[in-house]
Amino acid sequence: MRIHMVSIGSTGDVRPYVLLGKELRRRGHQVTIVAFSNFAAMAQEAGLDFYPLAGDVLRFMERIMKPGVVGAKYLREVEKALKDVAPVLLKDLVEAFRGADAMICTFFGSTYYSVAEKYGIPVVQTQYFPMDPNSDIPISSAPIWKLGPAWNIVTYRLGYLLIHLLERRYLTAWRQENNVTVPRLHGGPDYVLGGHTIPVIYAVSPLVMPRPAQWGKNIHMSGFWLEEDAGPFTPSAELADFLTAGEPPVYIGFGSMVSGNMRKTFALVMRAVRAAGLRAVLDKGWGGAELPQGDRIFLLKEFVPHDWLFPRMQAVVHHGGAGTTAAGLRAGKPTLVIPFGGDQPFWGSRVHALGCGPKPIRRENLTVPRLTRALVDLTRRDAYRQAAQALGEGLRREHGLAAAADLVEKEVQHWLQNQVKSGS
Numbered sequence: 001m002r003i004h005m006v007s008i009g010s011t012g013d014v015r016p017y018v019l020l021g022k023e024l025r026r027r028g029h030q031v032t033i034v035a036f037s038n039f040a041a042m043a044q045e046a047g048l049d050f051y052p053l054a055g056d057v058l059r060f061m062e063r064i065m066k067p068g069v070v071g072a073k074y075l076r077e078v079e080k081a082l083k084d085v086a087p088v089l090l091k092d093l094v095e096a097f098r099g100a101d102a103m104i105c106t107f108f109g110s111t112y113y114s115v116a117e118k119y120g121i122p123v124v125q126t127q128y129f130p131m132d133p134n135s136d137i138p139i140s141s142a143p144i145w146k147l148g149p150a151w152n153i154v155t156y157r158l159g160y161l162l163i164h165l166l167e168r169r170y171l172t173a174w175r176q177e178n179n180v181t182v183p184r185l186h187g188g189p190d191y192v193l194g195g196h197t198i199p200v201i202y203a204v205s206p207l208v209m210p211r212p213a214q215w216g217k218n219i220h221m222s223g224f225w226l227e228e229d230a231g232p233f234t235p236s237a238e239l240a241d242f243l244t245a246g247e248p249p250v251y252i253g254f255g256s257m258v259s260g261n262m263r264k265t266f267a268l269v270m271r272a273v274r275a276a277g278l279r280a281v282l283d284k285g286w287g288g289a290e291l292p293q294g295d296r297i298f299l300l301k302e303f304v305p306h307d308w309l310f311p312r313m314q315a316v317v318h319h320g321g322a323g324t325t326a327a328g329l330r331a332g333k334p335t336l337v338i339p340f341g342g343d344q345p346f347w348g349s350r351v352h353a354l355g356c357g358p359k360p361i362r363r364e365n366l367t368v369p370r371l372t373r374a375l376v377d378l379t380r381r382d383a384y385r386q387a388a389q390a391l392g393e394g395l396r397r398e399h400g401l402a403a404a405a406d407l408v409e410k411e412v413q414h415w416l417q418n419q420v421k422s423g424s
Contacts (some may be wrong), residue, residue, distance in 0.1 A: 134212030157187030223400030253283030332392025
């Protein structure tokens, strides 16, 4: 089966698809990753085909992950980021799915569904964070206000109304030209496509985010998508020497985050590490800052897999991307989240609620004294370590990639069988 998987976003959005794609390829399927051109090498090194989309992922992430960008502000920044590229992007998507037998997509409103409808192919929606209405958890980009079930439900209605209004502006003409359904305006996801119900797979563990009772039968939770057997990794001699030169260090990294003055952010982090009396492995990711390296701080200049590095840390500090959060918790490490935007505040709140780390510190509120206190708390409180170790043991018993691949095969086959029966 020719399965095309589309994701617009950063490494945290695309890498899980590469991992799932490898599992599907192992089962005999032909897999194509559809993403920004920055990720071509990642996909091709995994033995997957690749189709590049127009756009620059660095500029896209810088815009939507500005400090304080949540809720309606987040959607406004997404609109600005897509305004100029929308016509080219739609053209790319049509070409990317020509000849595909099935579509797997991350969340992007109902845009991808229209392309699938054009070709009459099955769709599997995947989620990395809560996007389906329930009274337990607000929609992922909403402010984390503890206002109860009513507020949680309202966040989805408002969020989807804004999303559908945005789509009306940019997609209606294209949909009409391509004889594709123009969805009605409403406050929730529309999972009906050509008489079929779109299945949804959450790449999330119910141990970290319990499954809401209000979700329909088409919504599944597979567990996190993490590589379980990445093979041997040999670090540089410098990194190996640093890891054995003293107490286990703290990992600090912000992945694909590039918004604002990252050099200033990392300088603040280094001062707090020294004030807390810790050793640290500092991963500048896409931040691009030129930073000094000292006796107690090791600056990563190479790619090091999280599944190799994190077990060697005493704690992890990061931006709260879904994949990085999952990797840290699976390694059983106390975690401090410094969210920049998007779904990151949600993951920070979950880590704290599970007792695995301090309250998250939003990036715009980060100061040397505040981070110093949090680092001391993170590394000295036994309760965090014990909770993280217990959760890690449970997560290591899950096999999210295999479960997700099973669901994809089952749901696509079910869709195709129904398609034959209905004659559509």
